[in-house]
Amino acid sequence: MKDQSKHVSIDPTSVATSNFIRTIIDDDNRSNKWNGRIETRFPPEPNGYLHIGHAKSICLNFGMAKDYGGVCHLRFDDTNPEKEAQEYVDAICDNVTWLGFEWGKHLYYSSDYFDRLYEFAEYLITESKAYIEELTADEIREYRGTLTAPGKNSPYRKRPATESLDLFRRMKAGEFPDGEYVLRAKIDMASPNINMRDPVIYRIRHTHHQRTGNQWCIYPMYDYTHCISDALENITHSLCTLEFEDHRPLYDWVLDQLVDKVPCHPQQIEFARLNLTYTVMSKRKLIQLVTDNLVDGWDDPRLSTLAGVRRRGYTPRAIRLFAERIGVSKADSWIDMTVLEDCLREDLNASALRRIAILKPLKLIIDNYPEHQEEDCFAPNHPQQPEWGKRTVPFSKILYIEQDDFMEEPTKGYFRLSPGAEVRLRYAFIVKCVDVEKNTRGEIEAIHCIYDPDTKSGTAGADSRKVKGNIHWLSLKHAQPAEIRLYDRLFSDPYPDSGDKDYKKALNPDSKKIISGYVEQALIDAKPEERFQFERNGYFIADRYDMTPGKLVFNRAVTLRDSWGKTAHA
Numbered sequence: 001m002k003d004q005s006k007h008v009s010i011d012p013t014s015v016a017t018s019n020f021i022r023t024i025i026d027d028d029n030r031s032n033k034w035n036g037r038i039e040t041r042f043p044p045e046p047n048g049y050l051h052i053g054h055a056k057s058i059c060l061n062f063g064m065a066k067d068y069g070g071v072c073h074l075r076f077d078d079t080n081p082e083k084e085a086q087e088y089v090d091a092i093c094d095n096v097t098w099l100g101f102e103w104g105k106h107l108y109y110s111s112d113y114f115d116r117l118y119e120f121a122e123y124l125i126t127e128s129k130a131y132i133e134e135l136t137a138d139e140i141r142e143y144r145g146t147l148t149a150p151g152k153n154s155p156y157r158k159r160p161a162t163e164s165l166d167l168f169r170r171m172k173a174g175e176f177p178d179g180e181y182v183l184r185a186k187i188d189m190a191s192p193n194i195n196m197r198d199p200v201i202y203r204i205r206h207t208h209h210q211r212t213g214n215q216w217c218i219y220p221m222y223d224y225t226h227c228i229s230d231a232l233e234n235i236t237h238s239l240c241t242l243e244f245e246d247h248r249p250l251y252d253w254v255l256d257q258l259v260d261k262v263p264c265h266p267q268q269i270e271f272a273r274l275n276l277t278y279t280v281m282s283k284r285k286l287i288q289l290v291t292d293n294l295v296d297g298w299d300d301p302r303l304s305t306l307a308g309v310r311r312r313g314y315t316p317r318a319i320r321l322f323a324e325r326i327g328v329s330k331a332d333s334w335i336d337m338t339v340l341e342d343c344l345r346e347d348l349n350a351s352a353l354r355r356i357a358i359l360k361p362l363k364l365i366i367d368n369y370p371e372h373q374e375e376d377c378f379a380p381n382h383p384q385q386p387e388w389g390k391r392t393v394p395f396s397k398i399l400y401i402e403q404d405d406f407m408e409e410p411t412k413g414y415f416r417l418s419p420g421a422e423v424r425l426r427y428a429f430i431v432k433c434v435d436v437e438k439n440t441r442g443e444i445e446a447i448h449c450i451y452d453p454d455t456k457s458g459t460a461g462a463d464s465r466k467v468k469g470n471i472h473w474l475s476l477k478h479a480q481p482a483e484i485r486l487y488d489r490l491f492s493d494p495y496p497d498s499g500d501k502d503y504k505k506a507l508n509p510d511s512k513k514i515i516s517g518y519v520e521q522a523l524i525d526a527k528p529e530e531r532f533q534f535e536r537n538g539y540f541i542a543d544r545y546d547m548t549p550g551k552l553v554f555n556r557a558v559t560l561r562d563s564w565g566k567t568a569h570a
């Protein structure tokens with residue numbers, strides 16, 4: 001059961017500058033342990049798409065290497081051919097590049113080391129440090145003991161090395177079916193650490209491998225492969241998540257046996273994995289959401305996959321900022337989704353062009369504006385960046401405003417339009433509502449206003465009168481229809497998969513709404529993945545795939561402020 005009491009919300013203004021891993025690296029540099037060399041690696045298994053948790057590990061491994069002038073390797077840990085595929089390899093490369101990191105020539109695969117791993121296994125056998133087991137999987141489990149009871153030695157533990165070697169070679173030659181034998185390290189069946197009770201290091205799998213084809217029918221296990229791969233690549237600091245803490249003695253044991261055969265003995269350092277509220281982050285659950293069609297594929301903008309957050313509108317910089325801000329520690333904790341969302345707001349507030357969109361249109365007719373007249377208004381591309389210039393927004397007699405910006409019977413403190421009230425149409429004139437036009441069903445069709453021609457923004461008369469409300473608008477004639485996808489959190493429960501909850505029952509039914517809105521003309525040329533602030537409406541991205549010159553499609557990345565619980569879910 002996940003401990004919700006440790007839930008923390010990070011102060012969004014604090015930026016982590018140091019952490020225990022930097023302290024270790026600084027100490028190593030001072031003592032010259034690695035001659036100043038820093039070499040890290042990000043070692044995904046290509047069996048699924050990466051998620052935001054992996055981004056923490058990517059930013060940490062690549063980020064440390066970058067900060068210390070070292071290198072970071074991208075290594076595919078491809079020792080489980082049944083579950084792995086090239087499709088995932090390609091997607092992972094794409095994610096890492098998108099996040100802004102480079103592995104240069106350091107792209108590796110654990111399968112690159114199959115020959116060396118095999119050779120080392122033979123060596124361990126000849127040194128009586130490994131033996132061929134023929135107990136069944138169930139028997140092995142039985143012999144292993146429990147957390148409170150020691151295991152007992154397998155009858156095959158004393159098998160002579162020559163016999164084990166012969167069997168191992170015949171395993172490799174394909175003489176036996178899957179599961180007939182395994183190779184086990186000979187460590188200590190009474191160890192309090194179960195990982196040290198003669199772990200299996202090789203198994204028979206007559207399976208085609210995406211890189212080595214049918215060359216192998218025996219495959220090394222993760223714990224054996226990982227430490228040797230690190231050592232062969234000269235990794236200095238092998239950073240991994242806390243669940244590997246109990247595997248560290250095995251990591252060290254394997255490398256200690258091979259001390260004369262591998263170039264170095266990297267230091268494994270564990271850190272707490274990212275837990276983020278309102279998401280699930282296990283590859284298995286992500287796969288289920290996709291295969292059960294509960295989302296629209298791997299890059300559904302509501303998913304925590306990196307492909308998903310990219311399509312949602314997240315910037316690589318926002319994710320790197322998030323990784324920096326949450327920091328790294330040894331303590332498991334929960335990070336609130338607002339921390340991630342605020343990182344995006346912060347980035348886009350500074351970088352996104354301002355544009356106008358009307359999401360829920362209401363017609364506004366200016367009775368005293370000449371029928372065929374049009375004029376230009378000028379709106380800044382960014383309020384804090386005057387050098388980014390202004391663009392022209394055409395004004396005419398019939399406009400669209402947001403339905404929410406009009407109330408026939410205003411509540412107390414409502415300063416937008418209502419009968420008799422005045423507002424400023426941003427970048428244009430002050431208008432006063434004089435009439436409400438309804439259809440036979442009593443629904444509002446349009447509202448009528450009169451405008452004050454002496455109050456145009458940017459002219460001397462602009463400040464002659466002050467009004468409280470300031471609303472956005474588009475000229476109906478010039479507005480461009482657009483498909484607008486309003487995304488929200490995928491789950492309505494902050495801990496959708498804690499305890500024995502069924503995360504599929506925690507889905508937020510309002511996480512996706514597709515609406516037909518209007519956008520200003522300047523957005524016709526928006527490029528796929530270009531991001532904007534739609535004034536007063538939030539941050540949006542032109543959809544990576546569906547945006548075309550003939551069809552404008554924008555996804556809402558995030559609202560302007562954290563409105564969770566206040567609007568959609570009140």
Ligand code: ATP
Nearest residue numbers: 043044045053054056057240241273274281282283
């Ligand atoms: P999952 O647990 O989601 O099925 P995994 O952790 O087994 O995935 P890997 O491909 O082995 O996936 O992960 C690659 C690296 O990413 C590992 O070093 C792993 O520790 C790290 N990683 C995975 N999930 C997280 C997370 N939530 N936070 C930080 N690092 C993570």
Ligand code: MG
Nearest residue numbers: 043044045222
């Ligand atoms: Mg893993």
